Amino acid sequence: MLEKDRQELRRALEAALLQAQAEGKLPAFSPPAFVLETPKEKEHGDLATNLALVSAGPARMAPRQVAEILREYLEQQPAVQELVGRIEIAGPGFINLFAREGWLARLFRAIETEGDRYGHSRADKPLRILLEYVSANPVGPMVVVNARAAAVGDCLANLYAALGHQVEREYYVNDAGHQADLFAASLNARYLQLAGRDVPFPEDGYPGEYVKEIAAEFLRSHPELVDLPEQERLAFFKIHGVDRMVELQQQELARFGVRFDRWFRERDLHRSGAVEDTLAYLRAQGALYDREGAVWFASTRWGDDKDRVVVKSDGSYTYLAADIAYHRDKYQRGYDRVIDIWGPDHHGYIGRMRAAVAALGYNPASFEVILLQLVTLLKDGQPVRMSKRAGEFVTLDELLDEVGKDAARFFFLMRSPSAHLDFDLDLARQQSEQNPVYYVQYAHARIASLFRQAEAAGVSLPRAAEVDAELLTEAEEVDLARKLAAFPEEVKLAGERQEPHRLTRYAMEVASLYHSFYAHHRILGSEPRLQAARLYLSHATRVVLRNCLTLLGVSAPEKM
RNA sequence: GCGCCUAUAGCUCAGGGGACAGAGCGCCGGCCUCCGGAGCCGGGUGCGCAGGUUCGAAUCCUGCUAGGCGCACCA
Numbered sequence: 001m002l003e004k005d006r007q008e009l010r011r012a013l014e015a016a017l018l019q020a021q022a023e024g025k026l027p028a029f030s031p032p033a034f035v036l037e038t039p040k041e042k043e044h045g046d047l048a049t050n051l052a053l054v055s056a057g058p059a060r061m062a063p064r065q066v067a068e069i070l071r072e073y074l075e076q077q078p079a080v081q082e083l084v085g086r087i088e089i090a091g092p093g094f095i096n097l098f099a100r101e102g103w104l105a106r107l108f109r110a111i112e113t114e115g116d117r118y119g120h121s122r123a124d125k126p127l128r129i130l131l132e133y134v135s136a137n138p139v140g141p142m143v144v145v146n147a148r149a150a151a152v153g154d155c156l157a158n159l160y161a162a163l164g165h166q167v168e169r170e171y172y173v174n175d176a177g178h179q180a181d182l183f184a185a186s187l188n189a190r191y192l193q194l195a196g197r198d199v200p201f202p203e204d205g206y207p208g209e210y211v212k213e214i215a216a217e218f219l220r221s222h223p224e225l226v227d228l229p230e231q232e233r234l235a236f237f238k239i240h241g242v243d244r245m246v247e248l249q250q251q252e253l254a255r256f257g258v259r260f261d262r263w264f265r266e267r268d269l270h271r272s273g274a275v276e277d278t279l280a281y282l283r284a285q286g287a288l289y290d291r292e293g294a295v296w297f298a299s300t301r302w303g304d305d306k307d308r309v310v311v312k313s314d315g316s317y318t319y320l321a322a323d324i325a326y327h328r329d330k331y332q333r334g335y336d337r338v339i340d341i342w343g344p345d346h347h348g349y350i351g352r353m354r355a356a357v358a359a360l361g362y363n364p365a366s367f368e369v370i371l372l373q374l375v376t377l378l379k380d381g382q383p384v385r386m387s388k389r390a391g392e393f394v395t396l397d398e399l400l401d402e403v404g405k406d407a408a409r410f411f412f413l414m415r416s417p418s419a420h421l422d423f424d425l426d427l428a429r430q431q432s433e434q435n436p437v438y439y440v441q442y443a444h445a446r447i448a449s450l451f452r453q454a455e456a457a458g459v460s461l462p463r464a465a466e467v468d469a470e471l472l473t474e475a476e477e478v479d480l481a482r483k484l485a486a487f488p489e490e491v492k493l494a495g496e497r498q499e500p501h502r503l504t505r506y507a508m509e510v511a512s513l514y515h516s517f518y519a520h521h522r523i524l525g526s527e528p529r530l531q532a533a534r535l536y537l538s539h540a541t542r543v544v545l546r547n548c549l550t551l552l553g554v555s556a557p558e559k560m
Numbered sequence: 561g562c563g564c565c566u567a568u569a570g571c572u573c574a575g576g577g578g579a580c581a582g583a584g585c586g587c588c589g590g591c592c593u594c595c596g597g598a599g600c601c602g603g604g605u606g607c608g609c610a611g612g613u614u615c616g617a618a619u620c621c622u623g624c625u626a627g628g629c630g631c632a633c634c635a
Contacts, residue, residue: 091579
């Protein structure tokens with residue numbers, strides 16, 4: 001059943017309930033929440049609803065009796081008469097709808113018309129959404145958990161856009177804090193050491209090899225820094241060293257196919273006075289107070305566990321102070337929803353940030369945090385220790401060298417964001433030929449190959465209107481077509497629930513159904529009208545696979 | 561101590577209060593005159609424990625057990 005049919009039938013169900021109540025066949029109660037979905041078993045129809053089940057309680061009637069009454073009124077609905085061939089009541093009281101003949105032809109026409117937009121939809125209320133993710137400190141390369149955040153954030157942004165929202169992708173660069181100072185000091189030490197000076201490496205510095213490499217670059221391009229006073233040289237590295245690191249991070253992410261609309265610099269917040277302004281605003285609202293030489297944000301008034309320091313007793317700002325200013329900046333830009341993807345170690349931070357949003361006068365419900373669980377990387381069956389401070393980690397670049405962009409992205413998106421992810425490097429490398437991503441891509445390449453064959457034989461893809469879709473009656477054909485019809489519903493669910501892993505699973509299901517169809521039925525060389533119909537089914541599969549993979553950020557190859 | 565997350569097949573994980581609990585991997589066995597065998601077909605074991613709510617619970621509630629994480633004038 002097509003997605004727009006589902007929407008219409010949903011309204012028809014609501015109308016049927018209201019009419020039954022108006023005519024006294026059902027008692028008055030407010031319409032309950034119900035689902036109208038594509039059932040798992042095709043014996044349960046093309047769409048199934050639990051409306052009678054959930055109405056039974058408030059109606060104080062037996063579910064099947066409610067279902068019978070609803071069926072009577074459903075049959076009078078124009079949408080039902082147009083789209084539904086048969087209504088069954090089954091099990092405890094499900095109402096199962098079977099599509100009328102002709103639905104598949106309409107599906108083909110929809111796919112032809114919508115093309116690479118098939119699966120997309122128009123939100124009832126299009127929102128301006130700001131999605132911030134990755135936002136790793138600019139003190140080292142992208143590591144695996146950043147890669148997961150990049151894959152998830154990118155996919156979610158794609159999903160929001162596909163649902164008709166206006167979405168912007170943003171990366172917050174913490175280039176003004178303590179970590180940036182440490183990075184500058186590390187760079188400074190390496191620079192001087194490379195210049196032949198015997199200077200100690202800072203105790204808390206970043207020991208990675210990449211620091212030496214960047215230091216070497218600066219020694220070549222700016223040899224004169226050796227003669228600068230220490231403070232000036234450190235200031236130089238804090239700006240230009242961090243900038244260089246950001247460039248390298250951008251290159252790494254670009255290789256991963258992830259790009260941002262904006263790289264927001266914390267540095268700019270301080271320069272523009274936004275932090276002071278924000279604190280002044282909060283002060284004017286009575287949200288700040290002084291205690292023991294520090295300035296506190298009374299976040300408990302907005303539900304936080306305890307009040308938080310924003311200006312330390314030494315006069316410097318806490319990280320939170322800048323972050324509040326940052327989020328104020330976001331809201332001033334006019335977004336309807338502000339969504340951050342954070343690591344699980346930041347969950348204690350949500351309360352204070354939401355309190356800040358509220359204290360700033362914005363609706364705290366519009367601020368949303370997706371907590372992305374960590375990745376455990378396994379190598380030789382052992383967890384790989386990943387610590388920037390110890391200088392041991394697996395970078396995004398290394399991961400891409402090992403498993404490639406498509407496999408990495410697909411793997412990161414196979415799990416729910418809230419689920420911990422085990423990523424066995426050896427397994428991913430050794431079993432790459434049996435990776436789900438290859439299985440899906442293979443289905444796409446296979447269809448592309450099919451059409452190359454067809455082309456060579458002088459057979460071209462027919463217009464959807466010329467296809468006799470009713471010829472597709474084999475189980476494998478019908479199962480595949482039903483799955484293709486469910487794509488827009490899947491996209492909607494994945495986006496609304498912020499669960500990109502639904503798409504990877506869906507892609508695997510489509511690929512599996514296509515492979516099965518392909519193995520059981522001859523396409524080229526069958527009776528011409530059947531051949532045309534099967535070619536169109538193949539084409540439709542190709543469109544859905546491509547659109548799905550595009551949302552995931554995975555390529556859909558013509559050949560492998 | 562307080563709070564959050566998790567517990568489903570040998571392993572890694574899906575499961576929107578519903579109709580017989582699924583997938584991938586691994587394991588075993590079949591299938592290549594023929595559109596790509598990176599494929600197809602078949603094979604089996606499971607909801608941590610105990611209560612409760614409900615017509616109906618893997619799903620919601622309570623308690624317990626076992627893991628993980630967080631509770632900074634760090635970022």
